[in-house]
Amino acid sequence: MEKQTIKTEKVLSAYRVLSTAKYSKMSDEDKIKVWKIARTLKPVADKFEDDSKDASEKFKPEGFDENLRKAQEYERVTKDKDADASKLEMGAAEYGGFIKELQKYNKIVGDAIKEFADKEVELEFEKLTEDAFGKLMASNEWTMEQAMEIGMLIV
Numbered sequence: 634m635e636k637q638t639i640k641t642e643k644v645l646s647a648y649r650v651l652s653t654a655k656y657s658k659m660s661d662e663d664k665i666k667v668w669k670i671a672r673t674l675k676p677v678a679d680k681f682e683d684d685s686k687d688a689s690e691k692f693k694p695e696g697f698d699e700n701l702r703k704a705q706e707y708e709r710v711t712k713d714k715d716a717d718a719s720k721l722e723m724g725a726a727e728y729g730g731f732i733k734e735l736q737k738y739n740k741i742v743g744d745a746i747k748e749f750a751d752k753e754v755e756l757e758f759e760k761l762t763e764d765a766f767g768k769l770m771a772s773n774e775w776t777m778e779q780a781m782e783i784g785m786l787i788v
Contacts, residue, residue: 636757642750646782648674658772663765673758688745
């Protein structure tokens, strides 16, 4: 087994690819190695998802969900020439203010998520041989980018 220090964003990329991988052309022993690698990556991916959802909720301004609903309705009505704009709950000025609030919110959440993604984690797992990785690639229709994302981590 080999310990590695890896950025969370690299773990996420590898986990996304491995979580849907097929193993048909691999030996049973190598299938188990891949499964163990994915099992090692999963808690990091789950924590990132939980932290991202938490940041999205914690940084929401008061009344955000209701204003988002009103803004979506405003957009729908203003795009539909036959819609009755007199029943809108949000006017153009309010909509413009909400868009500025939304941009600020997205930046704050984006910065928090970037911080989570840049965090380094230490993981330990047994890497695959090049032969086993070749069989894993042969079992899947990955792009070169996907193969590189996981190959750099697990081979």
